[in-house]
Amino acid sequence: MANKINTKEKEAVRQENIEATVSKTEQFFKNYGKTIWTVLLAILVVGAAVLAYGKFIYTPQCQEAMEQAFPAEQNFQNQEFELALNGDGNIPGFAQIIDEYGAKAGKAVYLYAGICELQLGDNEAALSYLNKYKGKEPILAGRAEACKGDAYVALDDYDSAVKCFADAVKANGDNLLAATYLLKEGLAYEAMGKKEKALECYKTIQDRYSASVEAYDISKYIARVSE
Numbered sequence: 765m766a767n768k769i770n771t772k773e774k775e776a777v778r779q780e781n782i783e784a785t786v787s788k789t790e791q792f793f794k795n796y797g798k799t800i801w802t803v804l805l806a807i808l809v810v811g812a813a814v815l816a817y818g819k820f821i822y823t824p825q826c827q828e829a830m831e832q833a834f835p836a837e838q839n840f841q842n843q844e845f846e847l848a849l850n851g852d853g854n855i856p857g858f859a860q861i862i863d864e865y866g867a868k869a870g871k872a873v874y875l876y877a878g879i880c881e882l883q884l885g886d887n888e889a890a891l892s893y894l895n896k897y898k899g900k901e902p903i904l905a906g907r908a909e910a911c912k913g914d915a916y917v918a919l920d921d922y923d924s925a926v927k928c929f930a931d932a933v934k935a936n937g938d939n940l941l942a943a944t945y946l947l948k949e950g951l952a953y954e955a956m957g958k959k960e961k962a963l964e965c966y967k968t969i970q971d972r973y974s975a976s977v978e979a980y981d982i983s984k985y986i987a988r989v990s991e
Contacts, residue, residue, distance in 0.1 A: 833861050833873060840876050849880035862893075871899045875908050887915040906935035910945050917952060925952045926961075943969045943976035950985065959989040 835855040839848035851857035856864075858877040878893035890911065897908045913928035929949035936942040950965030966985045969978050 832856055832865070833858070833870070836861065837876065840880065843883075845880040845883040849877060849884065871897060872904065875899065875904060875911075878908070879911055882911055882915055885918075887918045890915045902935050902937070903939065903941065906932040906939075906941060906945065909935060910948065913945075913948060913952070917948075917955075922952050922956045926956075940973055940976040943973035943978040946973070947978045947982075947985075950989075954989060963989045 836848050836851070836858050839845075839857075847857065849857045849859050851860055858873050858880060862873055862877060874893045874897040878890045878897065881887075881890035881893060894908050894912045894915070899905055899908070909928045909932035913925045913932065916922070916925035916928060926949050929945050929952060932945040933942045933949065936945065946965045946969050950962040950969075953959075953962035953965065963986065966982050966989065969976065969982045970986065973979055
């Protein structure tokens with residue numbers, strides 16, 4: 765009998781707790797319901813606006829930007845760097861595409877523009893574009909760093925150059941392109957008078973990238989800095 769009483773008491777307490785919780789919840793929505801619905805409505809409106817922008821504005825702009833960039837990419841492949849960068853009045857170059865669309869044609873537009881400026885001898889402008897390139901693909905990221913290194917060499921900033929070449933090597937890992945960037949790094953160290961650091965670069969080419977083109981005559985570089 766005592767067990768039945770205890771059970772009833774527990775059930776009564778549980779019911780009271782439920783009623784108290786419901787009462788608090790009702791009071792909460794009574795006090796803040798309008799604010800909650802306003803916030804939810806705002807979230808829905810913002811979400812709908814973002815989806816609409818992506819579908820009707822951003823995506824079409826990206827498509828348009830890529831179409832505009834195609835002739836510039838063709839000119840770049842043909843090594844017509846002035847035309848690729850600045851266009852001819854009828855078709856835009858990378859400079860105009862970046863001004864109008866930013867990276868909507870793809871992150872590589874900054875790399876293309878930077879290489880064009882480098883080939884045309886404007887190293888400061890090349891660095892301005894290359895520093896904006898944020899691509900993650902290893903080979904392209906490595907090339908961007910190496911191009912920055914070339915620009916710094918042309919500006920006699922060898923400290924910055926060797927850092928860029930080292931980053932290019934790191935980006936490429938076991939790829940034989942790393943040997944190209946190691947050679948550039950070594951030459952930059954030589955220009956700084958740091959023969960031991962240059963020797964490290966050349967030895968790495970000899971030991972780790974023996975199948976590379978750079979390894980074929982690396983012994984002459986090693987001999988030069990070992991004197």
